[in-house]
Amino acid sequence: MTNWLASINYITGKVGGIRKLILILMAALLGVTILLDVLVVEKIFDPLGYLYIALGTLAVLYGIYPLYTSRRLVGYYWERASQNRLAVAGLAFILFLILLALIGPFFTTDPTATNFEEKNIPPLGFTIEESVYHPETQQSISKTITGSGKHPLGTDNKGRDLLAMIVSGARISLQVGLLATGIAVALGTLIGVTSAYLGGKIDNILMRFTDIMMTFPFFLLLVFIVFIFGPNLAFIVLVIGLTGWTGTARLVRSETLSLRTREFIMAAKALGASDSRIILAHLVPNVISLIIVIATLSIPGVILAEAGLSFIGLGDPSVTSWGMVLRAGQQNLDTAWWVAVAPGVMLFLTVLAFNFMGDGLRDAFDPRSAV
Amino acid sequence: MPMKKNWLRDYIIKRLFFALIVALGILTVTFILVRIGPTSPADKYLANIAARGQDVSQAVAAIEARYGLDKPLYEQYINYVANLGRGDWGWSFSTSMPVIELIKTHWIYSFQLIFLSSILGALVGILIGILSAVRQYSKTDYIATFFSFIGISIPNFWLGVMLILLFSVKLGLFKTYYDSGIPIFSLDNLRQLTLPVITITTGMLAGYTRYTRSAMLDNLRKEFVRTARAKGLPERTVIGKHVFRNAVLPLITIIMFDLGSIVFAGAYFTEIVFGIPGLGRISFNAIFADDYAVVVTVTLISAFLILMINLITDITYTYLDPRIRYD
Numbered sequence: 103m104t105n106w107l108a109s110i111n112y113i114t115g116k117v118g119g120i121r122k123l124i125l126i127l128m129a130a131l132l133g134v135t136i137l138l139d140v141l142v143v144e145k146i147f148d149p150l151g152y153l154y155i156a157l158g159t160l161a162v163l164y165g166i167y168p169l170y171t172s173r174r175l176v177g178y179y180w181e182r183a184s185q186n187r188l189a190v191a192g193l194a195f196i197l198f199l200i201l202l203a204l205i206g207p208f209f210t211t212d213p214t215a216t217n218f219e220e221k222n223i224p225p226l227g228f229t230i231e232e233s234v235y236h237p238e239t240q241q242s243i244s245k246t247i248t249g250s251g252k253h254p255l256g257t258d259n260k261g262r263d264l265l266a267m268i269v270s271g272a273r274i275s276l277q278v279g280l281l282a283t284g285i286a287v288a289l290g291t292l293i294g295v296t297s298a299y300l301g302g303k304i305d306n307i308l309m310r311f312t313d314i315m316m317t318f319p320f321f322l323l324l325v326f327i328v329f330i331f332g333p334n335l336a337f338i339v340l341v342i343g344l345t346g347w348t349g350t351a352r353l354v355r356s357e358t359l360s361l362r363t364r365e366f367i368m369a370a371k372a373l374g375a376s377d378s379r380i381i382l383a384h385l386v387p388n389v390i391s392l393i394i395v396i397a398t399l400s401i402p403g404v405i406l407a408e409a410g411l412s413f414i415g416l417g418d419p420s421v422t423s424w425g426m427v428l429r430a431g432q433q434n435l436d437t438a439w440w441v442a443v444a445p446g447v448m449l450f451l452t453v454l455a456f457n458f459m460g461d462g463l464r465d466a467f468d469p470r471s472a473v
Numbered sequence: 474m475p476m477k478k479n480w481l482r483d484y485i486i487k488r489l490f491f492a493l494i495v496a497l498g499i500l501t502v503t504f505i506l507v508r509i510g511p512t513s514p515a516d517k518y519l520a521n522i523a524a525r526g527q528d529v530s531q532a533v534a535a536i537e538a539r540y541g542l543d544k545p546l547y548e549q550y551i552n553y554v555a556n557l558g559r560g561d562w563g564w565s566f567s568t569s570m571p572v573i574e575l576i577k578t579h580w581i582y583s584f585q586l587i588f589l590s591s592i593l594g595a596l597v598g599i600l601i602g603i604l605s606a607v608r609q610y611s612k613t614d615y616i617a618t619f620f621s622f623i624g625i626s627i628p629n630f631w632l633g634v635m636l637i638l639l640f641s642v643k644l645g646l647f648k649t650y651y652d653s654g655i656p657i658f659s660l661d662n663l664r665q666l667t668l669p670v671i672t673i674t675t676g677m678l679a680g681y682t683r684y685t686r687s688a689m690l691d692n693l694r695k696e697f698v699r700t701a702r703a704k705g706l707p708e709r710t711v712i713g714k715h716v717f718r719n720a721v722l723p724l725i726t727i728i729m730f731d732l733g734s735i736v737f738a739g740a741y742f743t744e745i746v747f748g749i750p751g752l753g754r755i756s757f758n759a760i761f762a763d764d765y766a767v768v769v770t771v772t773l774i775s776a777f778l779i780l781m782i783n784l785i786t787d788i789t790y791t792y793l794d795p796r797i798r799y800d
Binding site: 310313314317318319320321322323325326327329330331332402406409410413414415416428431432435436439442443445446449450453454457458461 | 491494495498499502503506507510511622623625626627628630631634635637638642649737738741742745746756757760761768769771772775776779780783
């Protein structure tokens with residue numbers, strides 16, 4: 103009985119803390135869902151669901167709970183970050199995007215529903231001339247099509263509603279961005295901290311392995327793996343996460359190197375703390391601000407990677423993502439320009455928003471920029 | 474001083490040895506990935522042969538001979554490495570020619586694109602970066618910073634599509650598709666490369682501007698700059714000779730490393746968007762044709778090129794800047 107409690111204490115740090123409760127609750131939730139999935143025929147969660155629970159636990163343990171217990175510090179950082187107007191604008195856009203992804207699908211139609219009666223309708227406020235060929239008279243008649251409120255962003259060449267496709271794409275992009283970054287950052291942090299703390303041979307092996315991983319051109323490796331194993335959203339998330347940790351590992355390692363000789367680590371060691379406890383309960387919490395910045399600045403790359411895969415036709419065919427819409431738009435540039443414009447604008451704004459926010463956070467966390 | 478030479482030689486040997494290990498790592502990873510993939514390349518090849526109504530039994534024999542699928546795994550692996558080393562990179566069934574021939578006819582299209590964009594991106598990016606640093610916190614600096622944010626955030630492939638939409642479809646200034654019939658060394662070719670080069674350069678430019686700016690700013694605050702100014706040197710000489718020369722070394726490293734990630738991926742998309750028949754485009758076509766050998770080869774070539782570029786950069790850097798010593 104005391105044995106498994108002790109092992110949880112290693113991870114959570116505080117004996118009898120709320121963290122332990124959170125970890126136990128999340129583990130129980132994961133256990134129950136897996137049990138239900140195995141016993142009940144109908145699946146509750148796809149693989150992404152499990153990822154959400156696992157990464158959510160990490161986020162609560164190392165992000166939300168510490169933030170909650172140190173509200174004064176958070177207030178201080180918020181004050182500093184909020185002075186950067188671009189960062190605040192970025193945050194506002196990201197919140198809007200999350201809202202769009204969460205409740206948007208309830209207000210839009212099915213993004214995959216085709217309707218050839220209503221194809222190539224321009225966005226609201228635009229009018230185009232389209233020549234329609236009549237087989238009986240063998241003549242082309244110029245027809246005017248005006249955008250209407252029914253399809254505010256217009257439709258594509260199969261009559262699919264562009265707004266619905268954009269909303270669906272926001273969902274995919276955010277999911278991929280958050281989950282894959284979560285995996286990559288968690289893995290990179292673990293490898294970086296372990297490597298720096300243990301040093302010696304293990305450091306050498308881990309860092310040489312990181313070097314080998316970094317030699318692969320990230321996107322081409324992604325294309326290669328997805329090509330071999332086939333496109334599936336959960337798999338793409340996993341692959342981006344498992345290949346994208348190298349940068350994090352290096353940055354976290356160099357940050358940890360300066361931490362590991364500090365007094366509080368010495369004190370923990372002197373008190374008999376084990377290596378895993380020092381890593382998980384003392385070192386990781388102290389590189390959290392760096393990790394938050396890295397994560398924010400990694401999300402754009404991940405979102406673009408997924409969009410790029412979809413754009414070249416290696417996206418999950420069962421979901422509608424921005425890259426896929428853009429690809430369809432590119433093939434019909436001369437008849438329906440808006441189909442290529444809309445997903446690209448969203449992609450651009452999303453990436454810009456995360457970049458602005460990451461930059462603002464980095465400045466806010468940087469003690470050198472304090473006045 | 475005689476110590477230095479020996480040290481450098483040791484370093485180069487060590488670096489070469491590591492590059493060899495990485496190269497083996499790359500080969501092993503690709504081999505394993507292809508092996509554990511759900512469908513083997515042989516199956517896809519056979520399916521393609523069957524779809525064309527050709528003799529399958531003969532193809533089976535050919536594949537057995539080529540991949541040695543009945544042999545133990547380690548022998549297959551040695552075979553794989555040896556074949557690659559011999560320049561036998563497999564057969565591309567979608568184009569009906571050996572992969573090496575395919576690469577030989579197409580690499581030049583990627584090379585011209587990467588060459589032109591890298592030079593343009595580096596030159597313009599460094600210039601804007603210097604200007605931005607020298608006039609820190611001026612209007613020029615803010616505008617440059619703002620545009621570099623936009624440049625970093627704009628998806629490469631979307632920018633390409635938008636440039637086609639604006640300049641080719643709406644304004645009719647350029648052709649919408651790359652014409653490979655035009656000879657490479659001609660003005661017409663340069664003209665049709667304008668939009669693709671702008672597409673790749675935009676993303677690079679932004680990064681270089683920011684790197685140059687911060688590298689210049691780091692050095693501008695150093696004491697030797699104050700000394701140079703104090704002894705009455707003109708500002709041009711101070712910036713050009715004293716500050717820039719010290720800032721340029723780390724920049725070269727960044728530019729070389731960028732070639733691997735940003736430029737290669739950028740060229741991949743740009744070739745696809747503009748229909749330039751380079752390595753990215755043939756890999757893209759091969760993906761749709763399920764042509765394994767081509768996809769594998771293009772990935773391997775890019776990985777090895779990057780490995781080599783990194784190796785050369787590292788050695789040059791250590792040679793040029795004796796302050797840097799790796800242990």
